[in-house]
Amino acid sequence: MLYSSVTATQKRRALRDGLASGRLQQFPGAFNPLSARLIGDKGFDGVYISGAVIAADLGLPDIGLTTLTEVAQRAGQIARMTDLPCLVDADTGFGEPMNVARSVQELENAGLAGCHIEDQFNPKRCGHLDGKNVVDLDTAVKRIRAAADARRDPDFLIMARTDIRGTDSLTAAQDRSRALVEAGADAIFPEAMRNLDEFRAIRDAVDVPILANMTEFGKSDLFTAEQLQDVGVSMVIYPVTLLRSAMGAAERTLDTIRLHGTQQPAVEGMQTRSRLYDLVDYEGYNRFDSSVFDFEVPGSRSAAPPAPAGSDAQEEQS
Ligand SMILES: C[C@](O)(C(=O)O)[C@H](CC(=O)O)C(=O)O
Numbered sequence: 001m002l003y004s005s006v007t008a009t010q011k012r013r014a015l016r017d018g019l020a021s022g023r024l025q026q027f028p029g030a031f032n033p034l035s036a037r038l039i040g041d042k043g044f045d046g047v048y049i050s051g052a053v054i055a056a057d058l059g060l061p062d063i064g065l066t067t068l069t070e071v072a073q074r075a076g077q078i079a080r081m082t083d084l085p086c087l088v089d090a091d092t093g094f095g096e097p098m099n100v101a102r103s104v105q106e107l108e109n110a111g112l113a114g115c116h117i118e119d120q121f122n123p124k125r126c127g128h129l130d131g132k133n134v135v136d137l138d139t140a141v142k143r144i145r146a147a148a149d150a151r152r153d154p155d156f157l158i159m160a161r162t163d164i165r166g167t168d169s170l171t172a173a174q175d176r177s178r179a180l181v182e183a184g185a186d187a188i189f190p191e192a193m194r195n196l197d198e199f200r201a202i203r204d205a206v207d208v209p210i211l212a213n214m215t216e217f218g219k220s221d222l223f224t225a226e227q228l229q230d231v232g233v234s235m236v237i238y239p240v241t242l243l244r245s246a247m248g249a250a251e252r253t254l255d256t257i258r259l260h261g262t263q264q265p266a267v268e269g270m271q272t273r274s275r276l277y278d279l280v281d282y283e284g285y286n287r288f289d290s291s292v293f294d295f296e297v298p299g300s301r302s303a304a305p306p307a308p309a310g311s312d313a314q315e316e317q318s
C-alpha cells in the first residue's frame with residue numbers, strides 16, 4: 001500500500017549491486033506509474049524512465065521541450081510505485097553545468113536511483129535519428145563533472161550518454177567515453193551503436209558498466225539479452241517498448257469499436273479489472289481501512305476487493 005517499501009538509498013545500492021553482479025540488468029521503460037508496478041511484478045531488475053516517453057505522453061516531440069520540473073515530477077511518481085531502482089533520462093541535464101547540478105539534486109529528491117546525461121546540443125533529438133550534433137569535449141566533461149559533484153548520495157548513479165557515434169567514428173566514441181569516465185561518470189551509455197562489436201569496443205575502452213539501448217525502429221538491431229551479455233554489456237533498456245505496445249493495443253481497440261459498434265471482441269486481450277486491482281493493491285488499502293470498501297459485488301473473486309460504487313459486476317473478467 002502507498003508504495004514503495006524500500007528507501008531511495010536502498011534502491012541506489014541495489015542498482016550498484018546489480019551492475020556489479022556480472023548479470024545483465026534488464027530495465028523496461030515504464031510509461032506511467034502503474035506500468036512500473038507491472039515491471040516489478042514480472043521480475044525485472046529495474047525501471048527505465050524515458051525522456052521520449054515523458055515527452056510523447058505530453059504530446060510533444062523528444063527535442064528537449066520538457067522541463068526539469070516535469071521530468072522530476074513524473075519520474076518521482078513512477079519511482080514511488082516500485083521497489084525497483086529507477087534510471088531516468090535527464091536529456092542534456094536541462095541547461096548549463098550549474099543547471100545540471102540542480103537537476104541531479106532534484107532527481108535525487110524524487111527518489112531516483114540514477115540518471116543519464118547526454119552530450120547532444122540543444123535542441124536535442126532522438127539518438128537514433130540522423131543530423132544530431134554533439135557539444136565539444138570540454139562542455140561534455142563539464143556537464144558530467146557538475147553532475148557527479150552535485151549528488152549528495154554517493155550511490156546515486158551518474159551515467160554519461162554519448163551520441164558522438166552519430167557524427168564521428170567508433171574511435172571518437174571510445175575516446176569520449178574514456179574522458180567522461182575520467183570526469184566522474186559511473187557508467188556509459190553509448191548511443192546508436194551499429195552492431196555488437198561496437199558495444200564490445202566501448203566496453204573494452206572503459207572500466208565502468210555500459211548500457212545498450214534496444215529501442216525499436218532505431219539504428220541498432222534488437223539484440224537478445226544473451227547477445228548483449230556475451231559482449232559485456234551490463235544493462236539494457238527497452239525505453240519506449242511498453243508505450244508502443246500500449247498505444248498499438250489502443251489503436252486496435254478503437255478500430256474494433258468503429259468496426260463492430262462494441263469493444264466486445266477486444267475485451268479478451270484487455271487487462272482485467274481484478275488484475276488492475278492487484279496492481280494498485282486495493283486489498284492492502286482495504287486491510288488498512290475495511291470501511292472504505294464495505295460492500296460486495298456479486299461474481300467478483302473472493303480474493304479481489306469489491307468494485308467501487310456504480311461499477312458493473314458484468315465487467316469482471318477473471
Ligand atoms: C532512450 C531515449 O533517449 C529515450 O528518451 O527513451 C530515446 C529512445 C527513442 O527515441 O527511441 C533515444 O534517444 O534513443
Ligand SMILES: [Mg+2]
Pocket residue numbers: 050051052062089091
Ligand atoms: Mg531520451
